[in-house]
Amino acid sequence: MFNKDIFSFPFTLDSLPWIMKLNILFVIFFLSLAVIFFISIIWIRIFKIYRNEKKNKQQTLLIEFLNSYLFDEDFDKELEIKTFKENHLKTKLEIKVTIKEILHFHENLKGESARDLETLFNKLDLVEFTLLDLDDGRWFTTARAINALSELSIEVPNDKIETYLNESRNEVRQQSQLYFLKLAKEQPLKFLDKTVRPLTTWQQIYIENALKNFYKGPAPDFSQWLYHDLTSVVEFSIRMIARYNQFENIPKLIPFLKSENDTLKCEAITSLTNLEDTGLLELIIPNFINNSRTIKLKILDAVEQIGDYEDLKRVGEQIKPTEWELRIKYHNIEQGFLPEKKELIYSQFMLEKRSEI
Amino acid sequence: MGSVLSQFTEIASWLFLIYGSIISSGYLFTAIYSLIEIRDYKRRNNFEDDIALLQSLNLPAISILAPAFNEGLNIVENVRSLLTINYPSFEIVIINDGSSDNSMELLFAEYELEKKDILYHNFVETKDIKGIYKSKNKAFKNLTVVDKENGGKADALNTGINICQNSVICCIDVDCILENDAMLKLIKPFLNNGNKVIASGGVIRVANSCVIEDGRIIEVKLPDSFVARVQVLEYFRAFLMGRMAWSRVDGLLLISGAFGMFDKQIVIEAGGYNTNTVGEDMELLVRMRRMMQERKIPYTVGFVPDPLCWTEVPQTWKVLQRQRNRWTRGTAETLWMHKKMMFNPKYKILGMLSTPFWFFFEWLAPLIEFTGILFFIILFIFGQVSWEVFLTFFLAVYSFAILFSVTALFFEEYSFQQYKKPSYIIRLIGTAMLEPIIYHPIVMWSAVMGNFDLLRGKNSWGVMSRSGLSNPSKKKKG
Amino acid sequence: MKKILVIEDNPMVIKSLEFKLTKDGNDVMIAHDGREAMKLLKDNAFDLILTDLMLPFVTGNELISYIKKNTPKTPIIVLSTSTQENIIMDAFNMGVDDFITKPFSPNELSLRVRRLLSKN
Numbered sequence: 001m002f003n004k005d006i007f008s009f010p011f012t013l014d015s016l017p018w019i020m021k022l023n024i025l026f027v028i029f030f031l032s033l034a035v036i037f038f039i040s041i042i043w044i045r046i047f048k049i050y051r052n053e054k055k056n057k058q059q060t061l062l063i064e065f066l067n068s069y070l071f072d073e074d075f076d077k078e079l080e081i082k083t084f085k086e087n088h089l090k091t092k093l094e095i096k097v098t099i100k101e102i103l104h105f106h107e108n109l110k111g112e113s114a115r116d117l118e119t120l121f122n123k124l125d126l127v128e129f130t131l132l133d134l135d136d137g138r139w140f141t142t143a144r145a146i147n148a149l150s151e152l153s154i155e156v157p158n159d160k161i162e163t164y165l166n167e168s169r170n171e172v173r174q175q176s177q178l179y180f181l182k183l184a185k186e187q188p189l190k191f192l193d194k195t196v197r198p199l200t201t202w203q204q205i206y207i208e209n210a211l212k213n214f215y216k217g218p219a220p221d222f223s224q225w226l227y228h229d230l231t232s233v234v235e236f237s238i239r240m241i242a243r244y245n246q247f248e249n250i251p252k253l254i255p256f257l258k259s260e261n262d263t264l265k266c267e268a269i270t271s272l273t274n275l276e277d278t279g280l281l282e283l284i285i286p287n288f289i290n291n292s293r294t295i296k297l298k299i300l301d302a303v304e305q306i307g308d309y310e311d312l313k314r315v316g317e318q319i320k321p322t323e324w325e326l327r328i329k330y331h332n333i334e335q336g337f338l339p340e341k342k343e344l345i346y347s348q349f350m351l352e353k354r355s356e357i
Numbered sequence: 358m359g360s361v362l363s364q365f366t367e368i369a370s371w372l373f374l375i376y377g378s379i380i381s382s383g384y385l386f387t388a389i390y391s392l393i394e395i396r397d398y399k400r401r402n403n404f405e406d407d408i409a410l411l412q413s414l415n416l417p418a419i420s421i422l423a424p425a426f427n428e429g430l431n432i433v434e435n436v437r438s439l440l441t442i443n444y445p446s447f448e449i450v451i452i453n454d455g456s457s458d459n460s461m462e463l464l465f466a467e468y469e470l471e472k473k474d475i476l477y478h479n480f481v482e483t484k485d486i487k488g489i490y491k492s493k494n495k496a497f498k499n500l501t502v503v504d505k506e507n508g509g510k511a512d513a514l515n516t517g518i519n520i521c522q523n524s525v526i527c528c529i530d531v532d533c534i535l536e537n538d539a540m541l542k543l544i545k546p547f548l549n550n551g552n553k554v555i556a557s558g559g560v561i562r563v564a565n566s567c568v569i570e571d572g573r574i575i576e577v578k579l580p581d582s583f584v585a586r587v588q589v590l591e592y593f594r595a596f597l598m599g600r601m602a603w604s605r606v607d608g609l610l611l612i613s614g615a616f617g618m619f620d621k622q623i624v625i626e627a628g629g630y631n632t633n634t635v636g637e638d639m640e641l642l643v644r645m646r647r648m649m650q651e652r653k654i655p656y657t658v659g660f661v662p663d664p665l666c667w668t669e670v671p672q673t674w675k676v677l678q679r680q681r682n683r684w685t686r687g688t689a690e691t692l693w694m695h696k697k698m699m700f701n702p703k704y705k706i707l708g709m710l711s712t713p714f715w716f717f718f719e720w721l722a723p724l725i726e727f728t729g730i731l732f733f734i735i736l737f738i739f740g741q742v743s744w745e746v747f748l749t750f751f752l753a754v755y756s757f758a759i760l761f762s763v764t765a766l767f768f769e770e771y772s773f774q775q776y777k778k779p780s781y782i783i784r785l786i787g788t789a790m791l792e793p794i795i796y797h798p799i800v801m802w803s804a805v806m807g808n809f810d811l812l813r814g815k816n817s818w819g820v821m822s823r824s825g826l827s828n829p830s831k832k833k834k835g
Numbered sequence: 836m837k838k839i840l841v842i843e844d845n846p847m848v849i850k851s852l853e854f855k856l857t858k859d860g861n862d863v864m865i866a867h868d869g870r871e872a873m874k875l876l877k878d879n880a881f882d883l884i885l886t887d888l889m890l891p892f893v894t895g896n897e898l899i900s901y902i903k904k905n906t907p908k909t910p911i912i913v914l915s916t917s918t919q920e921n922i923i924m925d926a927f928n929m930g931v932d933d934f935i936t937k938p939f940s941p942n943e944l945s946l947r948v949r950r951l952l953s954k955n
Contacts, residue, residue, distance in 0.1 A: 016745075019370060023749035030756035037760070037767045041782060044770045063847070067854040071941065101847075107408060108848055111940025140400035170549070171401055201415060202549035209409035213938070324478035331476050346474040353478070408937060411889075411916040440897075441869070443889045445919060495929065496896035537891065571870065571892050 051093065058097040061088060066105055069120060070113050081123050095129050102126070103151050110213075118152045127154055134160065139169045146172070150179035166196050174203050181207060182214040189220050192233055199232040208240070223249045226256075235267050242271035250277050257283055266298050273302040281307050289318040296326055304333045312337060321356065362741055369732055376725060380718055381757060384598075388764055391601035395772045398662055410541060411445050417547070418446040419540055419618070420521035423531040424513030425451055429458040431572070433467045435531050438572025440500065444540040448499045450517045451531065455484075455507025464502055469493040475501075481515040481629030484508035489520065510614070511630035511637040518621060518629055526624070530615045530668065534564055534574055539665040543618045546659020555645055556619045557659030558612030560596040562775065563589045564667035574667055579781045584677055586788045587796045588670045589776075593765035597662065597772065604660035608711040610646075612658070614638030616666035623649070634694070636687015643695050643707075650704050664773055678803040685807030688720050723804035755793050762789035837952050838862045838879065842872040842886040842898065843914065848937070852885065855941045856948065869893025876902065881909055883952055888915040888922070896929065903930045910951045914939060 016024075065084060068075045089095055099121075106117045121127065133145035134156070146161060148154075164176040180191040188211060199207070211219075222244065225237040238256060241249045256268035257280075272280040284299050291299065296319075303311045312333055319326045331349050335342045410416065421439060425432055432451075439449050453461055464470060470490040477489075484506040492500050505516050514528055525547065527540065536542075539559065546557040565580035580586045603609045614637065627645045630637045642658070649656045671677040692699070692715060699716060701708040736742045766785055769775070776785070839861045843849050849865055856863045864879065866872035868891035884902060888895030895913070902911060910932040917923065923934050933947055 019374075020746055020749045022374075023746075023753040026753040027749065027756045030753070030760040034756065034760040034763045037763045038786065041763070041767050041770045044767075045774075045779060045782065048770075048774065063850050067851055070851070071855045071858050104847055105851070108845070108938050109851070109941060110938040111942060113941050114938070140403055144403055198551060200549045200551065201547075202545065205413040205415050205548070206409050208415070209412060213409075324480065328476045328478055343474065346476065349476055408916050412918045412936075414919065437892070441889070441891055441894050445917060445922070494897075494900070495925070496894060496900050573891060 054091075054093055055097050058088065058094050059101060062098060062101045066101065066117075066120075070105075070109075070116055081120070085124055089124060095126065098124070099126055099130065099148055103148060106151055118154075121152050121154070130154070131156065139167070139172050143169070143172045143175045146175040146179050150175065150182040153183055155183055162194070165191055165194050170200070170203075173197060174206060177203065178206060178210050181210045184215060184217065186217040187220055188215045188217065189222075189225070192225055192228065195230065195233065198230050199236060204232070204236050204239075207236070208243070211240075219244045219246075221249070222246060223252045226252055231261060231263060235263055238264065238267040238271050242274040245275065247275060250275060253277075254279075254283070262292055262294055265295055269295070269298045269302055273305050276306050278306075281311050285311060285314050288315050293323075293325070296323075297329060300326065300329050300333060304336065309334075309337045362736075362739060366736065366741065373725075373729055377754070380722065383714065383718060384761060387598055387602040388768075389602075390605045391598045391768065392771075394601045394605040395597065395662055395768065399772065407538070407541065411443075413445075415548075416445055416544065417525045418448070418523040419444060419525045419527055419544065420517070420523040420621070421447060421449045421527045421529060421540075422514055422517035422521060423449065423451050423529050424454050424510050424517070425456065425460055425531045426454040426507070426510075426513070427456045427458045427460065428531050429456070429460040429463055431532060432460050433463050434572045436464065436468070436500065438534065440497065441537075442535060442540055443537045444544075447540065448501060448522055450501045450503060450521050452503045452505060452513040452517045454509070454513040455505060461502075461504055465490075468497050468500055468502075470502055475520065477520045479519050480625045481518060483512050483516045483519065486516060486520075509632060511632045511634075514637075515629040515632070518624060521621070524621050525618060526621045527618045528614065528616075529666070532669065533561075533615050534569060534572055534667040535616075536574075536663070536665045536667075539616075540618075542661050542663050542665055546657075546661065547618070547620075550657060550659070553654065553656045554620070554659050555623045555649060555656050556612055556617060556642060557661065558600070558609065558617045559661045559665040560600075560663065561592060561613050561615055562664045562667045563592055563670050565669055565672060567667065577775045577777070579776055579778075579784055580670075580672075582672045583788065583791070584674060584796070585670050585672050586784070587792050590762050590765060590785060590789055590792065592670075593769050594761065597768040598765050600660055601662055603711065604658070606706055606710070607657055608706040608714075609658045609660060610643055610707070610711050610715060611639040612642050612660075615668050617642075619645075631694075634687060634690040635683045636691045639687060640691040640694065643691055643698075646707055647695060647698060647704070650707065662772065664775055674799060678799065678806075681800050681803035682807040682810060685720070685723070685804040686811045688715065689808060689811055692716055692720060723801040724808065726801050727805045758793040758797070759789055762792065836860065836862045837882040838864070839948070840864050840866060840872065840875060840879070840881045840884045840886075842866045842869070842884070842890060844868060844887060844890055848914075851941060852944075855945055859945050859949070861948075867891075869895075869898050872898055873901065876905070880906070883910050883912065883948060885912045885914055885948070888913060888917060888926070896925065899926065899929045899931060910954070912944075912947065912951065914944070 065080070069077060069080070089098060102117055102121055106114055109117070130145050130148045133141050134149070136142060136145070142164065146164065149156060149161075161176045161179050164172050165180075167173050167176070177191055177195070181188045184190070189207075222237040222240040223246070225233050228234050228237070238253060241253060250272065253268050253272055256264050257272075259265045259268065269280070269284060280302060284302065288296060288299055300315060303315055312330065316330055319330060321327075327349075331345055335345050338345070421442075423435075423439065428435070436449065436451060451464065453464075469492050471493050472488050473491045475489045477486075487504040487506065490502040490504070492498060501520070503516055503520055505513065508516075517528075518526060525544070527543065529535065543557050543559055547554045563580060563585060564574065565582065565585040566578045567574050568576040568578065580589060600609060600611075617638070623645055624641070627641070627648045629641075631640045631644070634640050646656075646658070671680050692712065695712070698704045698708045699712045704712075733742070733747070763786070766782070766789070770782075776782070837860075839856055841849065841852050841856070841863060843852065843865075844867055849867070853863050853865060864875055864881075866875050870892040872886070872890075873893060886895055886898060890898070895915070899911060899913075902909060907930070911930070912933040912935060913926050913931050914935045914937060915922070915926075916937045918936050926934055932951055935944055935947065
């Protein structure tokens with residue numbers, strides 16, 4: 001059955017048909033690549049084991065050191081810091097782990113302990129390393145450095161960070177925004193004036209968090225950004241007006257109830273609802289029917305929170321039978337207003353549903 | 358006769374060669390793209406402060422939908438582990454899809470359920486609901502259990518969609534094991550994007566042989582069975598290489614049914630899960646994307662490479678064959694239903710790259726391979742097999758297969774390194790060397806049979822027999 | 836010496852709490868998840884319990900209702916990242932004695948612990 005040629009091995013490569021040459025070439029190419037990857041896998045593995053061991057050692061050391069530093073009154077701070085600096089901050093990895101661990105502690109602690117950690121960071125000369133990272137040039141190193149600076153409230157010349165406010169990388173932008181916010185004594189959101197790229201929801205979450213938990217000065221008047229070029233900034237400002245109970249800005253929010261932009265309109269309704277603005281319902285209920293689905297849902301939310309059963313009924317008249325989502329929401333709110341009629345409303349709805357199908 | 362045959366051989370060889378080269382270069386690009394994407398992802402998530410997130414009022418509430426069919430064995434623990442997920446605001450909706458076991462009784466007893474009158478509407482048509490239940494105990498107030506007539510997985514998910522309260526839904530298999538911060542990670546694409554995000558998917562990992570306690574992974578172990586071990590490699594290739602790359606070019610066509618997050622309104626507008634296909638997860642995403650593109654609304658689909666969801670994969674050849682048979686049918690059905698998209702520039706990446714890729718390399722590959730083998734057999738019968746050519750050809754394919762697996766393994770080592778024991782690498786390499794000979798032919802055969810079954814059952818397209826949820830092999834790779 | 840049970844899954848927070856509370860002269864036991872906590876609660880009597888709300892295996896709320904059922908007199912302090920009003924209200928409604936949000940001040944926490952311990 002065998003082709004007899006097979007027994008004439010070995011032959012020179014030249015005598016082979018082209019297809020075989022090509023195949024052999026492929027085999028060699030693929031296998032050598034595979035071997036390279038295999039070696040890389042082993043190398044990564046050994047490297048990671050080695051690095052993790054060092055990392056864990058440093059971490060264990062740090063947990064002990066940081067806890068003693070923070071909570072042990074008998075701890076000789078000056079001496080221990082000196083010893084730690086001399087013995088455990090020699091390699092890049094040790095420095096990196098130390099910075100990360102201090103940040104991790106700082107993230108979970110506040111008050112005096114947080115201040116102590118900031119002092120420690122300084123005393124260990126870690127600021128210098130962070131500044132080196134800042135000028136490193138690679139975006140993720142820069143972002144990490146800015147993150148450390150802002151977390152620990154370490155001030156550097158403004159222009160050093162300002163250049164990153166409109167960086168192409170979202171992450172760098174976010175960290176530099178947070179830097180200005182966390183370090184500001186007043187006017188924490190001044191950076192918004194210089195922001196030209198939209199804020200994602202993610203960024204808004206972090207800005208709000210920093211505003212609430214880091215910034216200590218007087219709250220800014222958020223209405224100053226209501227006419228910002230970026231919709232996302234306007235959206236954020238509308239929301240913050242309510243979160244910070246700036247009742248004086250209510251008149252400035254009213255125009256947004258007529259906004260063409262659903263996001264802004266939605267946000268305005270939510271904010272005015274949260275501010276319990278008594279005039280709101282009169283402005284939105286009569287025109288309920290001319291809105292998009294999202295806005296209609298929002299209006300129902302508003303009625304639930306600050307309206308009464310009469311308001312709800314006025315909305316109800318404008319809900320079409322096919323708008324099931326709205327109808328369900330309507331009845332849910334109705335049940336909340338009339339708890340004693342809960343079952344009745346349910347069976348009524350089920351009846352209507354059956355008759356319409 | 359001989360000259361005709363040799364001419365035919367020549368042409369066929371060329372065709373196979375060209376096809377092989379295209380497929381290999383396709384994989385090469387995939388590898389490069391996913392490497393970039395994984396590196397980028399790692400760098401982006403270098404520093405993360407979860408506290409800010411958990412405290413935020415802006416995180417959307419999530420409804421986690423988990424269909425259950427005869428899952429009585431583990432349902433209590435699985436629900437408990439879902440309840441302890443790390444996310445500020447979520448509800449869990451368990452949809453009992455007409456189980457014939459004691460799932461309902463177990464849930465009733467453990468979670469102190471009582472019947473509740475809850476208003477709902479069938480935004481998507483489903484089988485009848487027997488009852489909706491909530492817990493009397495405040496500690497479980499975000500648990501809802503729906504009891505319904507059996508209708509299959511897609512129907513159960515649709516029921517969940519109709520009943521759930523929140524605008525973001527996460528569809529999961531009730532028996533899969535989620536990492537604690539799975540929801541926080543999966544929601545991120547929704548929040549951190551300029552465009553509207555309609556869905557996001559995550560990586561599925563193989564849970565076989567892992568140490569699991571009360572619905573949580575305690576220790577990651579390499580599966581003992583060969584069949585499951587090969588699937589570890591397959592999942593590396595599919596998720597760390599394939600989907601990462603597709604996500605980079607925004608051309609993802611599939612988010613696994615076992616674990617995906619969706620914008621509920623878009624799902625409803627697209628019509629919910631299709632109950633007439635066995636590939637309901639792929640079909641839904643394709644339909645959603647198609648709808649968005651036809652409406653010309655800018656949107657995107659997110660993908661998160663962290664190992665967030667662990668699932669039991671088939672351990673026996675029989676179950677595996679059934680699963681792959683079904684995947685093939687699912688792929689074919691989806692591509693057929695959306696054949697309009699293929700090579701249609703209107704659908705951009707999806708039309709010009711994703712659907713053709715799925716057609717030629719996912720669906721067609723096993724058929725071409727099968728044809729190749731048939732061709733070889735014909736040559737063999739006519740005594741025309743040139744053994745040295747065959748041998749070198751086989752070696753080339755074999756070494757490519759090894760390279761592909763080793764690359765995937767490299768990606769895993771580089772990124773998440775879940776298999777900590779050094780001996781695991783050696784075992785995985787060994788598995789990779791055996792796979793093309795032992796495992797691959799079976800999988801290819803199942804795919805061929807899948808197509809055959811599809812043709813045979815063509816008249817009953819709509820009432821294709823469903824394997825139901827009890828089948829442990831309901832996961833999908835891409 | 837008062838016996839305190841700390842239920843928390845963040846290793847850094849555990850270490851700090853253990854260190855600080857031990858320094859304050861308490862006997863501190865640690866549970867890293869809800870299941871471990873249940874076990875410790877079955878075999879020991881505690882003077883105070885400090886717990887997170889989002890825990891592996893058993894939810895914080897479930898744990899609180901368990902403690903309130905079995906040893907209703909033991910004071911409970913919740914240490915959580917949640918600042919959402921409804922979550923805090925739920926906790927107080929279930930009978931929690933104090934609610935501290937993360938990031939927390941260890942000094943303040945130690946003060947609140949002392950105050951609750953001296954009350955009983």
